[in-house]
Amino acid sequence: MFRGTSGPTAVRRCRQSSRRRDRGDRDERSGREHRERRSREGQLTVRTGNSDWGSRQLRVPPRALAGLRQLRKLDLSFNGMQKLEVDSLVHNRIRALGAAAFEALPQLRAVMIESNQVRHVAETAVLHNTELRRLELQDNEIERLGATTLRSLRHLTLLNMSHNALGTDNGSLPELDGLFSLQALNLSNNRISSVSGEQLEQLVNLGTLDLSANWVQRLPTLALRGLAQLTLAQNQIRTVAPAALVGCAALRSLDMTDNLLQTMPSTVYQLRYLEELKIAGNRLESIIPRYEARDHL
Structure with a gap:
């Protein structure tokens, strides 16, 4: 004999059914917002798109993705950032x-x-x-x-x-x-x-240039009035033309360590603001002619 359900039991089942419908609605909205986290073959893809969130903006806390060491692609499009x-x-x-x-x-x-x-x-x-x-x-x-x-x-x-x-x-x-x-x-x-030199001349505000550990063989004429630090260590430079650095009047530090230099032009020692000159590890036969030595070096 079938016995109908009534009272507290019926109410409880009705509430459970309602909660299941609510969860289904939330899942559908989540799909519409295009949130996806997927791990496949050790490669994690994180994708989120909030194209229908109106004025909302995604906020990413510091180090939020720090633990994702296998991250290959990060798509944060349509987030208003x-x-x-x-x-x-x-x-x-x-x-x-x-x-x-x-x-x-x-x-x-x-x-x-x-x-x-x-x-x-x-x-x-x-x-x-x-x-x-x-x-x-x-x-x-x-x-x-x-x-x-x-x-x-x-x-x-x-x-x-x-x-x-x-x-x-x-x-x-x-x-x-x-x-x-x-x-x-x-x-x-x-x-x-x-x-x-012509390519570098357009960098009119350049103050620091580091070209160390390359294969540079010749130093061109540089016209960089604001250049204060030039690093050319560990290259293959054999000679420096007399006019090469005349246009770098503000130069304070010149590093030409570990090149193939045999001489340095006297114009280098006449740079008014030069405070540091590094030329160790070269093949220099002479350093500074006595009549051209400068007090500031």
Whole structure:
């Protein structure tokens, strides 16, 4: 004989059914917001898109992704993060910076992608990031930059591309057009063999230039009035032309350690503000003619 359910038991079952429907609705909304975390073959992909959140903004706390050591792709599109100013992706295994990689973050002031495996940088990777002040790509595998890759970065003050493979194809410097605000340039530990004075002259605000540990054989004539520190250690420079540094009147530190120099032109010792001259590890036959020695050295 069938006995119907009534009283407290019926109410309890009704409430349970209602809770299940609520959970189903939440799951459906979650799918519509495109949140995804997936682990596949040891490669974790994190993707979130809040295209229908209206005025909401995603907030990423410090070190929120610190434990994701196998992270290969991070997609934070459609989250309204226009005010993010610093993007640090150091010590990962990133292999390429694609076209318009940071287009959704126009207010970025600093991008730090050092110690990865980046080999390719798309010509438009930072095209839309005109507010960048710092770009740090050191310790990667970059062989070249496109002719216009950096051209839009008129406010960039620091560029670090040390410990890469720049110069592998033709031995020359990367294209530096448009970097009128650049103050510090580090291209050490690459494969650069040829330095163009004309290419560097456009860097009118450059104060620090590091080209150490390359394959440079000749120092061109430099006209960098604000340059204070020049590092050319561990290259293959044999001679320095008399006029090479005359245009660097503000130079305070010159490091040419471990080259193949046999002589130094007298014009180097006449640099008014030069305080530090490092020339150990060369083949110098003479140092300073006595009548040209300067008190400030």
